[in-house]
Each structure stands twice: as C-alpha cells, then as structure tokens.
Amino acid sequence: MSDVIRPCDLSAASLPTPRGPISAAVVERLARPADAAAWQIAVGEPDPYGDDVQLALTVLYELHYRGFDGVDASWEWAPGPLGLRADLERLFLAQLRADVPVGDDTDATFDALYREPKDAWGVSHELAERGTWDQTREFFVHRSIYHLKEADPHAFAIPRLRGRAKAALVAVEFDEYGGGRADRMHSRLYADLLKAADLDERYLGYLDAVPAVTLATVNFMSLCGLHRAHMPMLVGMFTAAEITTAPSARRMASALERLGADPACVTFYTEHIEADAVHELVLRHDVVGDMIAADPRCASDIVFGAEAAEFLEGRLAHHLLDNWSKGSTTLRASLDEIAPVDQPVS
Structure with a gap:
C-alpha cells in the first residue's frame, strides 16, 4: 500500500495490552505499516463476550474514530482488519440474537x-x-x-x-x-x-x-x-x-x-x-x-x-x-493500581 499515513490527532491513545491470541495478533499487525494482505488469524470458537474478542473489536472499531498513536491511518480500510472484524462481528451478533428475544x-x-x-x-x-x-x-x-x-x-x-x-x-x-x-x-x-x-x-x-x-x-x-x-x-x-x-x-x-x-x-x-x-x-x-x-x-x-x-x-x-x-473492584485492577494521569489532554 502507500507510505505510512500518520493521523493528525496528536492525542490519540496508545494501542492497548492484548488479552488473548486474537487481540495480540491485531495489536501486532497494526504496529506495522498498512498493507493489502488478508489476515490469516484463526478465530476458532472464542467467547463472543470475552476479553479477547471484545478488545479486538474495540481496537478495530477505533480505526474508524481517532485511531491509535503510531498506527498507520491506512489500516482503516485495509482488507486485513475489515475481514477479521467481519468474522468477530458475526460471532458477537449471533450470540446477541441467541440471547435477546425477538x-x-x-x-x-x-x-x-x-x-x-x-x-x-x-x-x-x-x-x-x-x-x-x-x-x-x-x-x-x-x-x-x-x-x-x-x-x-x-x-x-x-x-x-x-x-x-x-x-x-x-x-x-x-x-x-x-x-x-x-x-x-x-x-x-x-x-x-x-x-x-x-x-x-x-x-x-x-x-x-x-x-x-x-x-x-x-x-x-x-x-x-x-x-x-x-x-x-x-x-x-x-x-x-x-x-x-x-x-x-x-x-x-x-x-x-x-x-x-x-x-x-x-x-x-x-x-x-x-x-x-x-x-x-x-x-x-x-x-x-x-x-x-x-x-x-x-x-x-x-x-x-x-x-x-x-x-x-x-x-x-x-x-x-x-x-x-463482595467488596471487590469492578475494574481489571483497582484504582490504586492504575497509573495516575501523566499528561494533560491536548
């Protein structure tokens, strides 16, 4: 594809920490320059509501919002992300249709x-x-x-x-x-x-x-x-x-x-x-x-x-x-463990 295109939004977030093989593959590929190749990522039968699928979807969707810091903006309409997103959407939507009355x-x-x-x-x-x-x-x-x-x-x-x-x-x-x-x-x-x-x-x-x-x-x-x-x-x-x-x-x-x-x-x-x-x-x-x-x-x-x-x-x-x-945190780490703000909003 074309040379790497950097988005002009300097406040874009960094890519997140993966939570499984699918989100790891997404994060790893998005760190590269965009290309037109299909992504050969085996989805298998993961939990449609689970961390790996939902984080992967979030990352793929964010390509259509503000993108991520250092990620080539050309990935937004590349075949790889779109193909994987379609596979994950089918899983997610099929589970919702099974769980929600018509x-x-x-x-x-x-x-x-x-x-x-x-x-x-x-x-x-x-x-x-x-x-x-x-x-x-x-x-x-x-x-x-x-x-x-x-x-x-x-x-x-x-x-x-x-x-x-x-x-x-x-x-x-x-x-x-x-x-x-x-x-x-x-x-x-x-x-x-x-x-x-x-x-x-x-x-x-x-x-x-x-x-x-x-x-x-x-x-x-x-x-x-x-x-x-x-x-x-x-x-x-x-x-x-x-x-x-x-x-x-x-x-x-x-x-x-x-x-x-x-x-x-x-x-x-x-x-x-x-x-x-x-x-x-x-x-x-x-x-x-x-x-x-x-x-x-x-x-x-x-x-x-x-x-x-x-x-x-x-x-x-x-x-x-x-x-x-139960007196437990609802987050993946307690607020005390989450790093404090280290930079202002642009």
Whole structure:
C-alpha cells in the first residue's frame, strides 16, 4: 500500500495490552505499516463476550474514530482488519440474537423502558442510596469508554436517514455536541467530570482498565453504526438510551450531591435530565415513527437494537453490583493500581 499515513490527532491513545491470541495478533499487525494482505488469524470458537474478542473489536472499531498513536491511518480500510472484524462481528451478533428475544412492537418496547418498575434496582439506584466515592469513581472509569466519544457512534445514522427522521436525529445530535459550543459538548463535560474526580480525562485513557462487559456495550454501538444494514438497530438503541438516561441521571446527580462531589461531576448529569427527556420524545415520534411509516419492516430491527443494548447494559450492571456487594473492584485492577494521569489532554 502507500507510505505510512500518520493521523493528525496528536492525542490519540496508545494501542492497548492484548488479552488473548486474537487481540495480540491485531495489536501486532497494526504496529506495522498498512498493507493489502488478508489476515490469516484463526478465530476458532472464542467467547463472543470475552476479553479477547471484545478488545479486538474495540481496537478495530477505533480505526474508524481517532485511531491509535503510531498506527498507520491506512489500516482503516485495509482488507486485513475489515475481514477479521467481519468474522468477530458475526460471532458477537449471533450470540446477541441467541440471547435477546425477538419482537416488532416498538411502542410496547419503549413504553416498558419508560415505565420503570417500582422495585427496580440498578447501578444508579445503588450509587444514589449507598454508593461510596470509590465505587462512583469506578463507574466513571467504565463510562469513560463511551462518554468521551458521546454521540459519535450514533452520528453514523445521519447520512443513512432521510426527511423528517434525518432532521430530527440531527437536532438531537446538535444538543449532544453542545449546541455549537465546544465547552458544552457532552464528551467535554465528561472529561471535566473525570478531571474533577481526579481521574484520567484522556480519550481511551482507561482502555486497559475496563473489562469486556464494558467494551461490549460500546462495541455494539459501533457495530450498528458502521453497517448501513443495521441503522435501524442503531436508532433503537439510541432511543432506548434517551428514555432511560433522564431518571438515571437524576439519581446520579443525587448520589454526587450526597457524596459532596465537585460541581463539575454533577453538571454532566444535570445536563442530561431535561435534555434527554425531550430527546426521547423526538426520537420516538419523529425518528422511529417516521422510519416505520416509510418501511414497517424496520420495526423488528429497531426493537432488537433497543433490547440488545438493554441486555448488554444489564450484564454490565450485574457485574458492577455483584462485585461491589463482595467488596471487590469492578475494574481489571483497582484504582490504586492504575497509573495516575501523566499528561494533560491536548
């Protein structure tokens, strides 16, 4: 292929430490100049939700976002990474389809998410009622993998929509990106939160620290975003997220106020309380409604996207709550063992 192309983003993260043979092969190959050869990497039958597969997918997806420090930007569309990614995506999506019920009633799906059961208990409930500051900071680390790129995966839907649905989704994304103000972008607000909590605010700063159960929640967004055929699934998960975010953000704000956290930590969540309540209505009626009116066949994919995202979030919540109940860290190493911030964000 051509000479090595270096991305202009000087704040790109370093390649992570591999977690198995597949991710090791990916990291090793990406350290070389890009070429047009197919990658002969035996995938076998690994755990689709396991560390090796999920880290490999994360690395391959990041080639379409900011890339990695020292990695040839030409790898983004090279046959090797694309072929392996397709193999891993088939494993991941097949497992999700086996685990998530099939349905096509979007109203029933979104109504169920909107009406939270009185006995519901999740991570935000735990942190609001009795969570510690250390547990809250661990939660911040998990969420950093997505929130530092907040709204980016969903932006892939824009060129694939049309008319009313496109205009409505763009309006929601405009809010996610701060309404034109860089300091109000949700990703920037989350970086401010991390800094205020004495955590690393760099993009993918905690990639080596988070487990596969966290990576899977973000990888599913990227999988749907990068495939035109899966755009309805992307819209489904985006809508589900906006429905569930406002009440959980309200509980997180309460938790942080109880813990006496820096106002910058609270601001990220209060920003989402009112905004996402409006976004939920826009996505349900103007985006989903318009899509189904144009093609009712997309309803089942919209429902699957929402249900699969909730399934993956449920796995993450179980991991967090189970480990906290045992007094264990939810990360691959405790916060005390994770190296402190050693450089500022560019």
